[in-house]
Amino acid sequence: MYSPYANVSERELAPPSLAISTVIFALRRDGDTGRPELWLPLVRRIREPYRDRWALPGGPLAARESLQDAAARNLADTTGLTPRYLEQLYAFGGPERSPSPRVVSIVYWALVQPDEAALARESDNVRWFRADAVGELAFDHNTIVDYALWRLRNKTEYGQAAYAFLGELFTLAQLREVYEAVLGRELDPGNFRRQLRATPQISATEHYLAGGRHRPPRLYRYTPDPDMVPGPVPSTPQRSTE
Amino acid sequence: MYSPYANVSERELAPPSLAISTVIFALRRDGDTGRPELWLPLVRRIREPYRDRWALPGGPLAARESLQDAAARNLADTTGLTPRYLEQLYAFGGPERSPSPRVVSIVYWALVQPDEAALARESDNVRWFRADAVGELAFDHNTIVDYALWRLRNKTEYGQAAYAFLGELFTLAQLREVYEAVLGRELDPGNFRRQLRATPQISATEHYLAGGRHRPPRLYRYTPDPDMVPGPVPSTPQRSTE
Structure with a gap:
């Protein structure tokens, strides 16, 4: 008989929790050169783990929301943005990615047009960073940003x-x-x-x-x-x- | 202050559970025409909900497994296959997709070569179907199969x-x-x-x-x-x- 539970003890089946995260890319012109550069908004964590580190906007899934709706809501709540281009990017769920319990993050990404980016909010705990200068982020969020950049560059090449x-x-x-x-x-x-x-x-x-x-x-x-x-x-x- | 919990009652935050599912495509030659056709293995459900319906192979995530490892293990357990091509396809998590509690499925897909498909196992509860004749599956698995076929056709065109x-x-x-x-x-x-x-x-x-x-x-x-x-x-x- 088929049993996915074979060789796995009860304790190990403690359910992982689920989060939705978003990587939002927009172009901003450099003040000196006037050239557009890739920027993204990050949120300062206000509790442990990784308190005071910057992280991708995100949060849990509410009961009646689709994954896409949760991503849209999370990013509107934090940044004021409601981008037209919002797609599922990848699910990250390695056992090493966060302190116990494991968090599986389903990551959406948005590419933001200039008229949309103009509406973006900033605050003490929400700030925009150049995509190549985000510093050391909470959890595995550097890996997620790197993956999003890789996908963007691949898509752009084509x-x-x-x-x-x-x-x-x-x-x-x-x-x-x-x-x-x-x-x-x-x-x-x-x-x-x-x-x-x-x-x-x-x-x-x-x-x-x-x-x-x-x-x-x-x-x-x-x-x-x-x-x-x-x-x-x-x-x-x-x-x-x- | 940023709070993803705004307007969401405690009850609604009951965590969704997480599953890994796999769509495995292999080519089999038609007995009459000799032409290859797309087939995929399905598993008969042995408990409610959707008891006796066919479903995609899958199961829960074990504590030390990555998402990819869980997909590989689930599909080896059910079909005996260990395909070289196994990639994350998409996460399905709409609130309507299963009876409460909600199940978010992270779906992997595999494309199987003839030498690998030759090792596939069948049994009363594991059977291969033509991809265009799977009948009515459990949960939203028809949607997942349709999506996988669409992605495959898109990739193949290119x-x-x-x-x-x-x-x-x-x-x-x-x-x-x-x-x-x-x-x-x-x-x-x-x-x-x-x-x-x-x-x-x-x-x-x-x-x-x-x-x-x-x-x-x-x-x-x-x-x-x-x-x-x-x-x-x-x-x-x-x-x-x-």
């Missing part, structure tokens, strides 16, 4: 995620800046232009960037490829907080 | 997952049969050949399919692109069962 940071229309220079911020290196403008023009998901529009310039740059639009079409997982609308 | 079903070397006809089994439709052999020859990850070897044929077909090899390189999530070796 041209899927960068557009989540941009509005509907963008110039090729704006798009290149986003790629540079995500990849952490400069790209050759000529090569970048040629590659993007050969990408079927990028199409030129009849619109140009507003402003007093002599030759205003053209605006482009991104149309997701079928890989980005949501799957058959039932999605629930994000709850707004009262 | 040429990443089909190779997990094949050995190290394969003919282009074998590869086309795998694509056809996954996508559920026939592909034009000439177009398929041309597309695959233009795919940088597919390279011809100096080897040919063994057998007495006059012109034996050439064997090809797949080299994963960087998108398939594992990320910085600490991976643990799969535990073998004693």
